[in-house]
Amino acid sequence: MTELFSFNDAELQAIFLSVKVAVYCSLISLPLALWVGYKMARYNFYGKSVIESIIHLPLVMPPVTTGYLLLLLLGSKSLIGQWLMDSFGIKLSFSFQAAVIASVFVSFPLIVRSVRTAMEMVDTGLEEASRMLGAGKIKTFFKITVPLALPGIISGTILAFARSLGEFGATITFAGNIEGETQTLPLAIYAYMQVPGKEDPTLRLVIVSIVISFVAMTLSEWYIKKIKNDRG
């Protein structure tokens, strides 16, 4: 039994990398989703439904396609990729950044959807009341809208975190399967599965990924319940 849980360096790296990618992904998605979700919830503008469809596309497309599109868009042979290489010496594809970018694209629809729904549920009358008390739009957003939408914002962020942990297709296409750099948990599990006799490490990593997801979900559920209780 103890043998089952003795991790080697490559495995630990995969675990650590996965969590790191998921954390970065959540941190990048969150402010963007707050902004996009708010605009979507409160304003009507020309081309809104088109933007909505584009945001939601990665949710319905096979992740491999998303990865492939990212490769076309940001890969070293693309216009942006070449410009980044020439100007800053940055190569996006097949790097840690690429893994984060792939995760962000795939999980963004989930977090935006959550944030938007939560903000739509916030009574605009309360925002009106805040403005009437002399608060500007920014103060109203951070003091009224965000706190009241917090349960939805948290669950959206956790969804994005979990989706990022499980991300496979877009990552392997756009970021590759480089040990220590882009080999996240699902990629490592897949790699071990290809090798005969690696059943133990495969199972280990599967259990770890379940535990991480479970802990994240439970913590967020607990916190959301706490917020709701505090509100009475």
Next chain:
Amino acid sequence: MTEVDIKLPRKNFDVIINESFSDGITGIFGPSGSGKTSLLHSISGLATPESGRITIGGRVVFDAQKKINIPVNKRNIGYVFQEGRLFPHMTVEKNLLYGLKKTAHKKVSFKEVVELLNLGHLLKSKPAQISGGERQRTALGRSLLSSPDILLLDEPFSAVDMSLRNQILPFIIKIQQKVQVPILVVSHDLPDILKLTSTLFVIKGGACLGHGEYYDLLKVKGISDIFGAGTIVNSIDMTVLNTNPQSGLTMLGWRGHKESEVLISCEKSKSNYKEGQKIKIFINADDIALSTEKSNTISIQNQVYGTISEIISKGATLLCIIDAGFKLVVEITAESQRRMGIYKGSTIWCLFKSVAIDVAG
């Protein structure tokens, strides 16, 4: 002084108002969908009129011609909504402090507001944990602490049940006296408004039907019908002359008129009045009887002497406006008028029981 000269298109009609509102309490009265809330929204900036100009205490907040349209948060207006709109995630204290001006000249301090509105024991509670009346009081206090130039109350009592309304009304009067802020209060409930003020602005179909004192407005054609959907109420400011704890009766006077003295039953108010205290009393117009002579043979103790200054027909009944020092409206049938032979200019005794009198507070 708040001056409003606006045209605001609405679905079924245009709200066209050109009025000046005094610095006291003005009641905005009219049937549902008459444009009451549109008026408040225009003043506060929640709605933008098509044309016109709005000034509050001399400060222009809207001028269509000069393209001035001060945003909602810079208008310095206190707005109390029908549902209170307290922030559910904040305690009562945090709600109160939300709009507190730090640098500007404060009209009233936090401590004063808490005391004035009796909120001390609620400060740490969340809005969901307090009663409807307490919520409205908190909303009032929150608006006051933003040191507004004008206070707009949009149906502040309708979310509160009847018994609690009488607990909020005196607070509004206290606020006005203490803070000296002009108040516009919208309601479709006439008795509620009259408990606060006798200065009314009557609106219907987006247009002003009348603006002035309640008893003068009764004479305006069309208005008594709007008022009279329910019972017409008399609202009179009186002074306490003396109290008699044994009989449970309190004697009230009106500016020293000997024949306008009124006895009220203390049980009505459950409070002990002090001599010289000013209170508002209310009597329904149909709770008053008329008599051509004073009577010592009946149990009714309140017999007020006056002259009929006006007789207005209101549907099947008549409204007699009687000048007894203060004004008194009495509702009688046309048949009674004929039988008694009373007309404009007749002198008359108004009879009402002390238990028929309601007291604010």
